[in-house]
Amino acid sequence: MVKIISYLGLIVWAQLSMSAEGGTKLMQANVDIANTVSLQNGAKLFINYCVSCHSAEYMRYNRMAKDLGLSDDMVKKNLMFASDKIGDTMTIAMRPDDAEQWFGVRPPDLSVIARSKGVDYLYSFLNGFYVDSSRPTGVNNHYYPNTAMPHVLWELQGFRDNHGDAYQTSSDGEMTPVQYQQATRDLVAFLDYVGEPAKLVRYKIGFWVIAFLLVLFLVACMVKKEYWKDVH
């Protein structure tokens, strides 16, 4: 018995110390993958700012086109690099070996990153860059200290100091803080979708299942009333 209790105590302690170690509290992503406009915007940002270094090997352009309500032509014109075929997966624009040499770490494939790290983490990470001149990239990250990834969205967000304020008035980005949060939310929603495209189908089916159950419930109530009306 004592053994069991001390074992349980150990687990609780391990959990507590783990969450304490987590340090910085994550921001809430609040993504809505049922919102197609948000997913489309996320796809655009992903293609423009991320696939130069990261791949999404499990995602095909034509599948994305279908799921996000875009025509193949639209995707070809606006979201693909010239050499890609519509049935191709989202591969990286530079050679992975080069990437590794330049950054010291290979930028990971982002197909299932939302599942492995969670949407709140991704959102926090993209909002967590701040100026740190001791780093080779000139920036550091609150949620991934000493990350090798540069602040690739700086044009949009501008540079921030480590309190989240504009680093210098001249370092403002193209977007207001609220717009930047929305943009990164869309991007994370897109990564969430990429991690599990079937989620979209499930969401749609889920709606009809609930609707069906509600109708069934009403019918059942009516039938019950009918059956019992002569009993009392």
Ligand code: HEC
């Ligand atoms: C210039 C190259 C480059 C671009 C562009 C880039 N990244 Fe990265 N990214 C990296 C590198 C390098 C790493 C590995 C960082 C490390 O492990 O320290 C990384 C890591 C990551 C990680 C993993 C973080 C973790 O906790 O393991 C995520 C998520 C990520 N990038 C998202 C993005 C998104 C979203 C974009 C587009 C907005 C993007 N990256 C654009 C180079 C890049």
